[in-house]
Amino acid sequence: NERFIVNGSHDVNKLQDLLDGFIRKFVLCPECDNPETNLTVSAKNQTISQSCKACGFHGLLKVNHKVNTYIVKNPPSFNPAAQGSSLTEGKRSKRVQKQKNENSDGSMSNNSMANNSGGESDGGNGTNHASQTEAEISAAIPEKSITEDDDDGGWSVDVSKEAIRARLQDLTDGAKGMTISDDYDKTEKERIDIFYELVKNKRDNKQLDDVPTHKELLIEAERLDIVNKAPLVLAELLFTENIIHDVRKNRILLLRFTHNNPKGQRYLIGGIEQTVELHANTLMSKVAGIFKIFYDLDIL
Ligand SMILES: [Zn+2]
Incomplete structure (x- = not known):
């Protein structure tokens, strides 16, 4: 994977x-x-x-x-x-x-x-x-x-x-x-990896619905200076073949990173695209609908 x-x-x-x-x-x-x-x-x-x-x-x-x-x-x-x-x-x-x-x-x-x-x-x-x-x-x-x-x-x-x-x-x-x-000059890739591991840990421990977790993730992303790219990590870890369900479930968390943040939105779109690519067989035909849901939910 x-x-x-x-x-x-x-x-x-x-x-x-x-x-x-x-x-x-x-x-x-x-x-x-x-x-x-x-x-x-x-x-x-x-x-x-x-x-x-x-x-x-x-x-x-x-x-x-x-x-x-x-x-x-x-x-x-x-x-x-x-x-x-x-x-x-x-x-x-x-x-x-x-x-x-x-x-x-x-x-x-x-x-x-x-x-x-x-x-x-x-x-x-x-x-x-x-x-x-x-x-x-x-x-x-x-x-x-x-x-x-x-x-x-x-x-x-x-x-x-x-x-x-x-x-x-x-x-x-x-x-x-x-x-x-x-240490302060870790590469962006390294910093994104740190964020990735944190989100993965929260996901695996089923903590991603908790508002305090959302805050913690945003603070960590800010500390790592990767807020704009964080949605890409979220997309990777949260979106599955069932992306329509995933986005509804994680709306609040996603909003933390995309609200009033065009760059973050752009990276989320990138994440959506990669998700669609990953599950092209099932998702490719639904792309328009998928994006519409993100817009309807004000995430994009
Ligand atoms: Zn010279």
């Missing part, structure tokens, strides 16, 4: 999409698409500015993202990309030779993957947040790293496709580590 598809098999892709979006917004240079950027956090001005080592772009980060606020309030003090730091290291000498003369400013860089062999440059980053928030902090997603080996006159970026891909992989791995380390 397969679960209704909420994110289902797209989970991994979705995470990848999120990470790609994140990298595009916070890491890649808006001018030249290189990941060789520094982010500078100004706690005072509540801004994050980005500068590009490859093309010299400099500007404020345009995105208005929750993460911005988070970064401003919590300047990075660890290096999530460190775990992948050796990936591109081998290419460095080649790069230095090739581009020795192109760049000699030796400024701060977040090209830690190429220059940080694993923690040596972390020394300056471990200070606590409180002492950092005053000053302008050179920070980066994933992390800054002070270049200490400029004795050869500096280095520049390896902009080969392969090197960029490797660095993006580093960033992705690092960001994944950040994501799963935080």
Whole structure:
């Protein structure tokens, strides 16, 4: 018996999409698409500015993202990309030779993957947040790293496709580590699963007719931030071949999630559709009637 598809098999892709979006917004240079950027956090001005080592772009980060606020309030003090730091290291000498003369400013860089062999440059980053928030902090997603080996006159970026891909992989791995380390950031799928188990438990214990249970379920859905999608879970657990009976029986509970909530209604419609599909033989011919009942009961 397969679960209704909420994110289902797209989970991994979705995470990848999120990470790609994140990298595009916070890491890649808006001018030249290189990941060789520094982010500078100004706690005072509540801004994050980005500068590009490859093309010299400099500007404020345009995105208005929750993460911005988070970064401003919590300047990075660890290096999530460190775990992948050796990936591109081998290419460095080649790069230095090739581009020795192109760049000699030796400024701060977040090209830690190429220059940080694993923690040596972390020394300056471990200070606590409180002492950092005053000053302008050179920070980066994933992390800054002070270049200490400029004795050869500096280095520049390896902009080969392969090197960029490797660095993006580093960033992705690092960001994944950040994501799963935080319980608050459970994936939506995980949060929906939690809700699913709760509803299933209530159903199996025949508690779904109790108003206190309805309240409890709504509160839990709100806590999990999945109120809109909750009707999909309810549909999956409550609707059977006998959906017309089911909807009458569970009207009050459904209303808790769909009343004045168009998004919730849309997900309920999705749940109805999947129920019909599941029992196509008996329900397909009754679709119109089924929807009419939902409308008549003011659930939709
Ligand atoms: Zn650039």
